[in-house]
Amino acid sequence: MEVTNCKNCGRLFNYVSGQRICDACKQKAEEKFQEVKQYLEKNPHDSIDAVAKETDVQVKQIKAWIREERLILSYPSADGIVCEKCGKPICSGKLCEACKKDMANSLADAFRKPEEPKPEKPKKDNKNRMRFLDHK
Numbered sequence: 001m002e003v004t005n006c007k008n009c010g011r012l013f014n015y016v017s018g019q020r021i022c023d024a025c026k027q028k029a030e031e032k033f034q035e036v037k038q039y040l041e042k043n044p045h046d047s048i049d050a051v052a053k054e055t056d057v058q059v060k061q062i063k064a065w066i067r068e069e070r071l072i073l074s075y076p077s078a079d080g081i082v083c084e085k086c087g088k089p090i091c092s093g094k095l096c097e098a099c100k101k102d103m104a105n106s107l108a109d110a111f112r113k114p115e116e117p118k119p120e121k122p123k124k125d126n127k128n129r130m131r132f133l134d135h136k
């Protein structure tokens with residue numbers, strides 16, 4: 001355990017793990033998260049900007065929650081978040097379905113790529129051959 005300053009409020013606190021944010025700020029953030037979540041449930045068609053204004057949370061923070069898939073938009077929109085690869089509006093996470101599939105495929109390729117290592121010749125064989133050559 002170490003004592004460090006909270007990244008959010010600057011207060012000293014006992015840091016254990018994860019983000020360097022004190023318990024009070026963590027709790028506040030969690031309350032804000034619940035507020036945003038409930039607001040989104042009641043107003044599924046509001047843009048992120050509107051949600052941010054209504055709940056007094058930064059747009060950046062809301063988008064971070066969506067990227068973490070803690071929040072899911074009810075419909076994809078260009079002023080929400082977009083796929084990091086192709087720029088298509090998405091509801092949550094980092095990639096659209098198509099790019100997720102692409103990613104999975106290329107990952108599978110990456111695993112398939114390395115050619116099977118050729119089985120090494122048993123060392124015993126070599127030794128025998130050496131001995132044979134020696135005798136010659």
Ligand SMILES: [Zn+2]
Nearest residue numbers: 006009022025
């Ligand atoms: Zn704090």
Ligand SMILES: [Zn+2]
Nearest residue numbers: 083086096099
């Ligand atoms: Zn995409």
